[in-house]
Amino acid sequence: MRGMRRPGLSLVLRVLMAAAALAALAACAPGFQRNPLADDVKISPNVSARRVSLVVIHHTSSSSHESALRTLRDPLREVSAHYLIARDGRLIQLVDEADRAWHAGRARWGAITDVNSASIGIELDNNGDEPFPAAQMAALYRLLDDLRARHRLTPLAYVGHADVAPGRKVDPSAHFPWREMALRGFGLWCDPPLAAAPAGFDVALGLQALGYELASPDAAAMAFALHYGAPQAGLAALDPALVACLVAQARAVTEP
Ligand SMILES: [Zn+2]
Incomplete structure (x- = not known):
């Protein structure tokens, strides 16, 4: 009944409140995308941008x-x-x-x-x-x-x-x-002279440890050779000492 008596004021209030809520939202989180399924939005300040790795x-x-x-x-x-x-x-x-x-x-x-x-x-x-x-x-x-x-x-x-x-x-x-x-710190590199690879070192597993996908071990070896200036002639042509040196460097970064 009150709404019927003063429809103008009620509408103005609702618009003002909605505008204030929107302004608060915008102040907290520019670009915030509300999921329409959400019943409510209670923004937390405890966030950071997603990680680029x-x-x-x-x-x-x-x-x-x-x-x-x-x-x-x-x-x-x-x-x-x-x-x-x-x-x-x-x-x-x-x-x-x-x-x-x-x-x-x-x-x-x-x-x-x-x-x-x-x-x-x-x-x-x-x-x-x-x-x-x-x-x-x-x-x-x-x-x-x-x-x-x-x-x-x-x-x-x-x-x-x-x-x-x-x-x-x-x-x-x-x-x-x-x-x-x-x-400059953007990637790994090993210059000769290289220490011999550990006994039983598996070159393919070494490539995998570095990140290469092994669906085709020869293709992975070619990509590795392109990156590290090695002869591009497949897995058998790779120098185990070079792969082992890079794996050791990568381990030193992840497990200092
Ligand atoms: Zn490309």
């Missing part, structure tokens, strides 16, 4: 970053990456880091089977058969320093597309300077 490096196979941009923004191509770095070092962001970009495709690294959900994808504009210019690498290192600080990444977080999709992808090419990356 991998950075996947690609080359675009393009002759220009404008051409790469067209592909990475074409709804019909259904591919994207968080960042594209042009040959001159210009850094272009295409996807919010909080969102899942579509760069890895069918891929796996260790226990991670949904690589796109766990990673940030970086495309380096490069036709696959040319060195990566110094300006482009400088921009990459600047970005990787920033990602490492914000996402608290260890040296194990940096992989190539070929590493997570052996037998299917070969980017970034052999021109990519993984050794210099590792010297």
Whole structure:
């Protein structure tokens, strides 16, 4: 009955209260997505962004970053990456880091089977058969320093597309300077002379311990060889001492 007597005031109050509630929500959690199934929203401040645990490096196979941009923004191509770095070092962001970009495709690294959900994808504009210019690498290192600080990444977080999709992808090419990356803390590296592998060391299991998927051990070995500058001739051609050295380095990161 009161509502019928003063419908105007009631409506104004309801609108004001709804606006205040919305403002409070927005103040607490910008971009908060309410699930319509939820009966109530009681926002907790005890959250942080979801963990990014991998950075996947690609080359675009393009002759220009404008051409790469067209592909990475074409709804019909259904591919994207968080960042594209042009040959001159210009850094272009295409996807919010909080969102899942579509760069890895069918891929796996260790226990991670949904690589796109766990990673940030970086495309380096490069036709696959040319060195990566110094300006482009400088921009990459600047970005990787920033990602490492914000996402608290260890040296194990940096992989190539070929590493997570052996037998299917070969980017970034052999021109990519993984050794210099590792010297900056982005990845692992072992220089000779190498200590002999422990007796009975299993090279395939070593690759698996590093993160490689073993569905095809030879494909995993080729991806490993591309990354670490070893002869690309299958599992039997890999130097057990190199694999063992990298496994020991990885253990030192995870079990310091
Ligand atoms: Zn790729």
